[in-house]
Amino acid sequence: xxxxxxxxxxxxxxxxxxxxxxxxxxxxxxxxxxxxxxxxxxxxxxxxxxxxxxxxxxxxxxxxxxxxxxxxxxxxxxxxxxxxxxxxxxxxxxxxxxxxxxxxxxxxxxxxxxxxxxxxxxxxxxxxxxxxxxxxxxxxxxxxxxxxxxxxxxxxxxxxxxxxxxxxxxxxxxxxxxxxxxxxxxxxxxxxxxxxxxxxxxxxxxxxxxxxxxxxxxxxxxxxxxxxxxxxxxxxxxxxxxxxxxxxxxxxxxxxxxxxxxxxxxxxxxxxxxxxxxxxxxxxxxxxxxxxx
Numbered sequence: 001x002x003x004x005x006x007x008x009x010x011x012x013x014x015x016x017x018x019x020x021x022x023x024x025x026x027x028x029x030x031x032x033x034x035x036x037x038x039x040x041x042x043x044x045x046x047x048x049x050x051x052x053x054x055x056x057x058x059x060x061x062x063x064x065x066x067x068x069x070x071x072x073x074x075x076x077x078x079x080x081x082x083x084x085x086x087x088x089x090x091x092x093x094x095x096x097x098x099x100x101x102x103x104x105x106x107x108x109x110x111x112x113x114x115x116x117x118x119x120x121x122x123x124x125x126x127x128x129x130x131x132x133x134x135x136x137x138x139x140x141x142x143x144x145x146x147x148x149x150x151x152x153x154x155x156x157x158x159x160x161x162x163x164x165x166x167x168x169x170x171x172x173x174x175x176x177x178x179x180x181x182x183x184x185x186x187x188x189x190x191x192x193x194x195x196x197x198x199x200x201x202x203x204x205x206x207x208x209x210x211x212x213x214x215x216x217x218x219x220x221x222x223x224x225x226x227x228x229x230x231x232x233x234x235x236x237x238x239x240x241x242x243x244x245x246x247x248x249x250x251x252x253x254x255x256x257x258x259x260x261x262x263x264x265x266x267x268x269x270x271x272x273x274x275x276x277x278x279x280x281x282x283x284x285x286x287x288x289x290x291x292x293x
Contacts, residue, residue, distance in 0.1 A: 041255035048258055049204025052194070053250060054221045056210070059187070060247065062192050063201070068194075072186045075127040080179045083136045086116060086143045087168045094150070094161045101154050109147045116144050129178045139171050180220055187224055205229070206258075208250045210231050210241045236261070 045051075048061040056071040093108055101109075120140060128136055146164050150156055195202050207225045216222075225231070225238045234240050239257050241250040257275070264273035276284070 026146055037259070041252065041259050044258040044262070045251060045255035048206055048254070050198055050201055050206075051251065051254060052191075052205060052207045052225075053247060054207070054211075055245075056211045059190055062170075062251070063198070070190055072190045074182050074186050076129055077179050077182045077186075079126045079128050080132075080136075080175045080182075083139050084172050084175045086112070086140060087165070087172065090143055090146060091161060091165055098156045098158050098160075101150065101156065106151060106154075109151050113144055113147045113151070116140050129182065132175075133172055135174060139168060139175075142168060142245065169196055183220060184224060187221060191228070205237070206254055207238045208241050208254050209238070210244055210247075210250050213242055216240055216242055235272055 015260040026199055050061065053062065057069050057071050059072050061068045062176050089112060090109075091103060093112075097105060120137075123136055123140070124133060124137075142164070146160070150160070198205065207229070209219060209222050209225070211222075219240065222234060222238065226234065229237050231238045235257060239254050240254050244250045244253060261271045262275035264275070265271040267273075
């Protein structure tokens with residue numbers, strides 16, 4: 001009798017265990033979701049159409065299995081950047097260094113002066129935009145003069161570096177405007193050629209701009225493609241890949257945008273809903289009701 005009761009108890013427990021879900025069933029479902037999400041991103045990217053990537057000085061067109069890369073920045077762009085970096089190098093070297101020069105700083109200044117003076121005679125042969133040579137000479141001469149004053153004195157005077165930066169700033173702004181024009185002209189030329197090549201696939205084009213955090217706001221090629229494709233903001237057909245210097249990682253980010261955009265539209269009627277933290281709206285409501293103190 002006791003054996004029968006024991007057997008019945010065992011069967012009852014076994015039955016209960018069979019009917020009850022294992023305690024980690026939802027965790028398993030969540031893990032499965034991650035695999036499904038990854039697979040869905042791959043499908044979304046495969047069906048997205050051609051992708052144009054901006055990778056520094058290189059434009060890359062990915063169309064199916066085909067990949068074409070072109071360096072598009074003209075020599076004049078680099079020439080302007082090289083000159084503009086001289087006063088910036090002085091600033092980062094001397095910022096916060098008021099007072100007597102330490103030996104490493106003095107040696108760095110002497111090296112900078114030597115290099116600039118060596119390059120100065122060939123300045124006229126460099127491919128600067130027409131009418132901008134005198135500005136480049138002014139930038140370099142002012143930089144050398146500052147460095148030589150500091151070397152001769154053996155100290156950085158109060159306000160000396162900030163005053164130099166304020167005087168040089170307008171010249172650097174002018175160089176930046178000229179460099180922007182050169183970059184946009186070259187960008188437009190290459191994009192026009194690829195637009196003809198893509199033909200009917202052009203309306204499906206997506207763009208990924210790879211760049212650094214500090215360049216994200218109003219980044220030049222981001223502005224260009226948003227206007228070209230009629231995008232009011234980044235995140236739709238134009239995506240900024242911040243700090244992703246690997247092409248495959250940048251494409252994976254595009255796939256995330258594509259899939260999350262579709263999910264946001266389906267669930268919330270808002271294609272950009274998942275472009276922010278899913279908890280963002282709940283956080284706003286909670287913090288409005290319970291302000292941090």
